[in-house]
Amino acid sequence: MPAKKKTAKKAARKSNAKRVRKSSQRSLAFRVAFAPFLAIGKVTAKWPTIVRWPARIALGSLWIGFFIFCAVVIFYGARAHSSKYDPDKITQMPARSIVYAQDGVTEIGKLHGDNRLMVSIDEVSPWFKKALIAREDARFYDHGAIDIRSLGRAVFRNVTQKKMEGASTLTMQLVDNSYAYNGKSIDGKLLEMAIAFRIEANYKKDQILEHYMNRIFWGHSIRGIEAAARTYFEKPASELTLSESALLAGIIRGPNTFSPFVDLQKAIDQRDTTLKRMVHYKFITEAEAEDAKNEKVKIRPVSRRITHDSYAMDAIRRDLDIILEEQEIEMGGLHIKTTINPELQKAAELAIEARLKEAEKDPSYHHQTRAQYLSRYAKTQQAPKYIQGALVCLDNRTGAVLALVGGRNADESKYNRALHGKRQIGSVFKPFVYMTAFDKGLHPGAWVRDSRIQPGEIQGAPRSWSPNNSDGTYKTLMMVQEALARSRNTSSVRIGDYCGIDQVIETARSVGFTGKIPPSPATYLGTFEASPWEVAKAYTVFPNQGKVVRPFIISEIKDSEGNVVYPGSGTISWSAAKQGAATSVSNTLQEVTSRGTASRLRSALDYKEVCGGKTGTTDNYRDAWFAGYTSSLTCAVWVGMDDNTKTINRGYGSTLALPIWAKVMKKAKDLGYPAESLKPNIPMQSVRLCRFTSQLATQGCEAHHSAYNAAIPVDLIPKHTCDNHPVRAQIIQESAVPAPPSRAVPVQEGQRPSRAIPVR
Missing domain, CATH: 3.40.710.10 (DD-peptidase/beta-lactamase superfamily)
Known part of the structure; x- marks a missing residue:
């Protein structure tokens, strides 16, 4: 057989083998991709027609949903693990630097950072912890990063009643307050949930609650529970009463609108709503709620709300x-x-x-x-x-x-x-x-x-x-x-x-x-x-x-x-x-x-x-x-x-x-x-000097009536005798020598300007 034909046949065989391999690979990929559907078809093959096709559609939809869910989890999980969303960032909160007087105790001012004073969870009144949880996330200690029950209820009401209802947990709110992203979009909400899972994996519930309390915005540039307690009630967060705690927890959702500095009655209404929720979730009794409602709200007076510079x-x-x-x-x-x-x-x-x-x-002051x-x-x-x-x-x-x-x-x-x-x-x-x-x-x-x-x-x-x-x-x-x-x-x-x-x-x-x-x-x-x-x-x-x-x-x-x-x-x-x-x-x-x-x-x-x-x-x-x-x-x-x-x-x-x-x-x-x-504390020494030259006096200085005794510092004692009045100086007529000036009497500053x- 000619060599040309042998080569052509060999090439044809290789090409056919390549096509077969590709076809086999496509077939395998098809079988893998559609295996769930093939399995559903095989399982439901002998079912009655009236049941078979609805079952196939439902099961197929579930599979597609599961596939999409896994893809979303992987995608947003990967994004959440970016260094941009480092969990440690929730602990990094700009706070005011406090300036103290020389005793290290007396506060004379604050500067830099946000209007925030960092505190631990143990330095916050237990009433406020209960009020915050009752108002914002009643099942905080019972769920993980997201609350499935609240999420399902919110989705149902949003769809059926066309009523916007949030389902953010405290952890999700902490994420929203700590990182920069568009939390209003679907993409942002999914990313928020993924980051929340990462936060929950790195911190205990009390730590999350502590960081959240230190981050909350309370209006008027106030951030954190300690700054809010001191600004509104002039006391540390550890001393907040039930009434004050409920009021602060109540105004979180609209701090500028419900601020007691802006509208005290609105703030009190929010307090009462919070107390009602605390009773509902059995954090307090009806009697405690009534006592809190009857407590007079004492907020910082207007005269002390302005911070003066110095x-x-x-x-x-x-x-x-x-x-x-x-x-x-x-x-x-x-x-x-x-x-x-x-x-x-x-x-x-x-x-x-x-x-x-x-x-x-x-009378001579002619200015403002x-x-x-x-x-x-x-x-x-x-x-x-x-x-x-x-x-x-x-x-x-x-x-x-x-x-x-x-x-x-x-x-x-x-x-x-x-x-x-x-x-x-x-x-x-x-x-x-x-x-x-x-x-x-x-x-x-x-x-x-x-x-x-x-x-x-x-x-x-x-x-x-x-x-x-x-x-x-x-x-x-x-x-x-x-x-x-x-x-x-x-x-x-x-x-x-x-x-x-x-x-x-x-x-x-x-x-x-x-x-x-x-x-x-x-x-x-x-x-x-x-x-x-x-x-x-x-x-x-x-x-x-x-x-x-x-x-x-x-x-x-x-x-x-x-x-x-x-x-x-x-x-x-x-x-x-x-x-x-x-x-x-x-x-x-x-x-x-x-x-x-x-x-x-x-x-x-x-x-x-x-x-x-x-x-x-x-x-x-x-x-x-x-x-x-x-x-x-x-x-x-x-x-x-x-x-x-x-x-x-x-x-x-x-x-x-x-x-x-x-x-x-x-x-x-x-x-x-x-x-x-x-x-x-320098040694002084008495010496006799000449008033004309400030040098050591000579007989000539004595003759000119310019010699005097002076107690002067030792480092200023002159080393030379007066060269204006050498020892052999001739005595001149006394009338030509100016008399030493008399001691001046006390004077005031000049009587007229220069x-x-x-x-x-």
Whole structure:
């Protein structure tokens, strides 16, 4: 046989075999697919015709339904096991972080997360558990993920009575509240059931109930039973009565509609319906239900339904945004311990309001008053234009912020002046100029000229620049400490010129002033801007004898399980000046409060404790400052208008800011913050110095009547004798030697504002 024919026959055989295999496979698949129908046909083959075909149709339909059911179970079971529907997600509920005062017990606010407070099932009243189950899922403990009986009844009524009736179990409702999907569609309902089965497989019934109670929405942004109990009834969930429990369970289906804050009678009607169901399911007796109905509903009064903001909370939020990760902020549930003393905070707020309300009555006050704002403009959400104040109070030892006020009312103005209010600080800055000079070798008992500044005298100043003294008077020579105590401008400029502008700016940076500081002689008089926060921080250098402490407001953060997630940064301090230099300034600032520009503190304000401080008033009475300290606390106060206009006539720091400081410090003493001696712990040594050079006095100094005895810190003792009056100096005529200035009498701040420069 030819090779061609053999090949063709072989190929034909292979093709026939392939067709046979395919036909066999199709036949097998057909027999498998239709085996149930073939079996039904075989079983019913000998049945009477009148029975056979209805039976075949019914049994075939059952098989098709079973097949579809299995396919649906597999399909939705697979979807439900996606990581998108992780069962652990029902435990992940954003909750409010609670902010506590320094005692860790007093609550001062809530922030972040949802308005929810997490509780365990054991921390919820048994009455509420029964009321919830009776109202939402009476057979909760008897069925699985779905309630077949309720589902069948709902389907029947929906079909026969065209009445929409739900059949969701508590587990299904928990799914609906925990995951994102379209729960209104058939696809969504089937997926909900599948996820519910997965939840039931992973959690016990009590755990499911606990997570559900913590997730429920109760209207007005309230989530969870604990937040609902505290918001509506001002009590924890563990103390809810039967009547209150039934009311809360009753309003779940329409929380905004049935809210007792919206319509109390509707809420009571829902309570009575819930009580009826509880009696029906034998959770309570008829007598208990009647007693509950007769109980008067006591909800939170209207006056306590508004949560007021505060400037302290604003500062806390600012720090939390730096400390926490985004996930921690979103989930909340943290316990945040702060440094705020709530009683001192309240005293500071009241002191500012009282003094500024009084200032608004001054005949020279030509601005909006707070009363006018509240009556005419508050509802328009316009920014207030009345006089404002700010305060920051720190613990000298640690830097803890004990009180922070950024304005008169945080609900009316969100602008936090304590943190962000950059205002010209004026004479409040002068102590740092003098501290720089003491660091360089000047001494408080030295003489400085107080006459008018002459053209070309001050390095870097325009020839025409000649700042005035606030009282319009000028002296020949004055002791350095007296110049600071009386806040003399011309003397202070000369002190600054002795140091040099670069050195003064370096000191300002070292004590914590971070803003722009012009390299101009006017800086010696505080013509740059800073916030009360910066001023308070800088002034800690004086009671701490050369060290500055960094302010902080958050001392510890714990998560919902009590684990410390932020232990606090603790005290951070740094050396900003020689101990002796800071001590010398501090000694003079104590004189300021007894016979200087803040002497009203002792007389009119009746504050007798040991303290130091400095007033500050900028041109045209735009800013009034007082920064002061005791052995325990440092406090900076600012008063002014947001638009930087004049406050009142003679609106000095001593008249506007000082009274606020005095009230706060009196309260601080009552709260246990002592105002003890500010005696330095550095050794002091008595030496004889020259008032002209601050160097060791020589016979020449004695001859010129410039020698004097001074007790000074050991780190400031000069190493050289006076080079202006060497030992062989010739005695000059006594009439040519200026007499030492007499001790100044107590003075008030200046009698008229400066016109030549913007600060006094």
